[in-house]
Amino acid sequence: MENWRCSNCKTENRPEAKFCRACGEPLPEREQPETPAAAAGPSERPIQDMSRSILDEIRSDQRASFGKSRGALDKFKSSLPKLSDLKVDLKAEMPDLNALLKEKPHIARATTRDLKLVIRLHKRLNYVLAHCDRPFISSLEIFNASYEPAEDIRIRAWIATDYGEPWQKTVPSIPAQKSYVESNIVIPLSKSRLQQVRELEKANLRIDIFVEQELEVSQTIPIEVLPYNEWYYHPDFGEIIACFVQPNSEAIEKIISMVRDRLRRGSQDTSLDGYQSRDPAKVVRMLEALYLTLQQDLQLSYINPPPSFEQAEFLPDGSNTLSQKLFFPEQILKHRRGTCLDLALLGAACVERMGLDPLCFLIQGHAFFGAWLLEHPMANAAIKDHDVVVKLVSANAWLPLNSTTFASTPPRGFEECVAEGRYYLGDAQKFKCAVDVASARHHGFKPIPPMVLGPDPIAGPGSGGGYKK
Secondary structure, rough: OEEEEOOOOOOOEEOOOOOOOOOOOOOOOOOOOOOOHHHHOOOHHHHHHHHHHHHHHHHHHHHHHHHHHHHHHHHHHHHHHOOHHOOOOOHOOOOOHHHHHHHHOOHHHHHHHHHHHEEEEOEOOHHHHHHOOOOEEEEEEEEEOOOOEEEEEEEEEEEEEEOOEEEEEEEEOOOOOEEEEEEEEEOOOOHHHHHOOOOOOEEEEEEEEEEHHHEEEEEEEEEEEOOOOEEEOOHHHHHHHHHOOOOOOOOHHHHHHHHHHHHHHHOOOOOOOOOOOOHHHHHHHHHHHHHOOOHHOOOOOEEOOOOOOOOOOOOOOEEOOOOOOOOOOHHHHHEEEEOOOHHHHHHHHHHHHHHOOEEEEEOEEEEEEEEOOOOOOOOOEEEOOOHHHHHHOOOOEEEOOOHHHOOOOOOOOOHHHHHHHHHHHOOOOOEEEEEEEEHHHHHHOOOOOOEEEEEEEOOOOOOOOOOOO
8 A cells, every 4th residue: 555645745654644744734535445334333433543543653753763873873883992992001191290390381480489598507606706717607508499490699698787797609500409508607797896795685697598689588597696705615616715715815924923933932943935845744843833823822712603694505416505704814813713614714824825735624513724744736626535535634644723722711732633633534424525725726716815904984093993805
């Protein structure tokens, strides 16, 4: 049976269709074969035919739509690559991470720098440290944390506000991820300004870093400026005590004249010629005459240290710093008293003025002096090895003299002074350091200038009082 064509849209339809499946228009009626009357009632037949026709059309449309979808799906599947063809070298395809980090935009390279500053320093200074040009900054490290070199760098460091001139250094370049280190920096300090310090002052270390004339890093570190007459002991430079041994002061000259007079009264050789005689016995006689002069002629007495308000620093290695204000020889001679450290420095200055090589001993809570019996300075000025000190004393190369024995009451003899010095050096737990002053001189630890006696501003002229630099 041929399909019927819709007169409206020309779509072919099934013979039994009543409506066009495309546009829904009624199709013209055509003759149908007769059917028995019993097959369906006159009222039911048209409804059944219409329902069957609609269902057939729906099924036909579904089959056509499913066929199209199935064809599209098969076509999509055939276009996909096989899993075996998807072998990819992921490591080769990954970009180089380091290369990506290094590739900065041009504007970032031109304007961004990342400099890290690490400073190691001693946070206390005074006139003596400046006098012997000791480095205030032990190391200054600039780390370039960026991935581009830093060019045309200028470093500037000074003690603010008015303690001296700045130290400056120009560095052409610091490569990326590299450090520049400057060691043992000596900042130019005003000695006249430091001589004016009578009590501890607060100051600041300022450090500026310029890159291509632009300030990139600025750091301020608080420090302390100690009084002019304060001895500061640090394990890194124990030799600094030699700077307070002042053999050329006027007070020392007066004492040495008294020593010579004592030798003359005893009908002994009055020449204070050091080691020229190469006779240790003569050195001992010179030291005994000095001891009796300090004890009997000057009648010096002991006194507690003057007030100092600086706290000890406890260092990472378990050691600690010490500091104490001092009486200079002129003050000791005027007041006829001093601490154990004052009297030890006075005795060492007299030993050096007589042409001998003095020693300074530091133990816990005490200080005293001594001398070489033969001229043989050490390579290192500060000796911290207790065994070395004991060997030198036991071999009679060193003669220790306790600095407070001649100031004791009742008076004790020279032999007791030596015996007490040996006793103090026998305790390894309390021993801190022995300083060979002659060796310290060779290492640059020169004596600071002596104080000059002047009129006392309170007592007036002729009083023999006050002091000025």
